[in-house]
Amino acid sequence: MTTQQDDISTPESNAPVRDAASTQPGAMEVKRRRAVKHKARAQFDSWAHTYDRSIVQHLLFQPSYRLFMQELYRWRKDMSAPFDLLDIGAGTGTWTAMVAGSPLPSRRVVGLDYSKNMCQAAHRKAAEVGAGAPGFINGDAEHLPFEDGSFDVVTCSNSFHHYPHQQAAIIEMRRILRPEGRLMLIDGFRDNVIGWTVFDFFITRAESTPTAKVFHAPWSQMRSYFEHAGFREVRQRKSGIWAPIFITMGVV
Numbered sequence: 001m002t003t004q005q006d007d008i009s010t011p012e013s014n015a016p017v018r019d020a021a022s023t024q025p026g027a028m029e030v031k032r033r034r035a036v037k038h039k040a041r042a043q044f045d046s047w048a049h050t051y052d053r054s055i056v057q058h059l060l061f062q063p064s065y066r067l068f069m070q071e072l073y074r075w076r077k078d079m080s081a082p083f084d085l086l087d088i089g090a091g092t093g094t095w096t097a098m099v100a101g102s103p104l105p106s107r108r109v110v111g112l113d114y115s116k117n118m119c120q121a122a123h124r125k126a127a128e129v130g131a132g133a134p135g136f137i138n139g140d141a142e143h144l145p146f147e148d149g150s151f152d153v154v155t156c157s158n159s160f161h162h163y164p165h166q167q168a169a170i171i172e173m174r175r176i177l178r179p180e181g182r183l184m185l186i187d188g189f190r191d192n193v194i195g196w197t198v199f200d201f202f203i204t205r206a207e208s209t210p211t212a213k214v215f216h217a218p219w220s221q222m223r224s225y226f227e228h229a230g231f232r233e234v235r236q237r238k239s240g241i242w243a244p245i246f247i248t249m250g251v252v
């Protein structure tokens with residue numbers, strides 16, 4: 001079985017590991033990665049119109065935004081300097097609208113998503129925020145259309161298990177962060193019985209096809225992705241019982 005970790009090399013130092021992203025994949029692997037992305041786009045293009053009314057909002061998505069907000073406040077509450085935030089796999093833009101509408105001194109808030117319909121829904125929501133509203137870009141987490149060091153914080157919730165080359169995505173996220181910038185990433189916690197049942201069994205079955213499987217990275221593997229990409233002070237926290245999630249944070 002091909003695992004997500006197959007092309008991770010172990011760095012001697014904490015420097016970004018660009019070779020893991022640039023290793024040339026074989027034709028089968030290229031095909032697999034393309035299939036996973038196409039599947040995600042189709043799934044979310046068709047879900048975009050009802051996404052905000054889904055039961056999963058209460059179980060998973062809203063708790064994720066609250067967790068992000070707690071961590072963002074903890075970090076920025078005593079800092080008056082404005083910050084630029086990118087949310088990857090932004091969905092309908094609820095989290096970015098929360099940031100832009102919060103008292104925190106956000107300057108530039110951007111959401112990026114692979115699904116065009118999700119981006120359109122996010123644009124409509126942003127129009128309600130008014131001044132300082134987030135902007136949205138249709139794009140792929142593995143190929144971020146930003147210069148090195150463009151943001152102070154990158155967030156990503158409930159999206160990462162759809163990425164077919166997870167290490168490459170983390171390396172890309174680190175690339176666009178400024179020194180002292182932070183990555184905060186939330187996904188399903190599958191390292192206990194409840195989490196395994198919810199994420200490895202039900203959600204993975206619901207969201208995968210035989211050729212396009214999603215993958216919830218275990219706690220330790222997520223940590224190793226961050227460390228291999230060159231993040232320091234990597235910290236993790238689990239939250240929730242019946243639909244457990246975990247956040248992994250790293251500093252550039």
Ligand SMILES: C[S@@+](CC[C@H](N)C(=O)[O-])C[C@H]1O[C@@H](n2cnc3c(N)ncnc32)[C@H](O)[C@@H]1O
Nearest residue numbers: 040044061089091113114115140141157159162
């Ligand atoms: C379950 S939604 C999560 C949305 C939002 N972050 C939240 O927590 O409500 C997953 C999102 O990830 C997006 N996505 C999947 N693969 C992606 C990729 N390769 N690059 C960027 N976004 C992707 C999907 O289009 C979808 O909008």
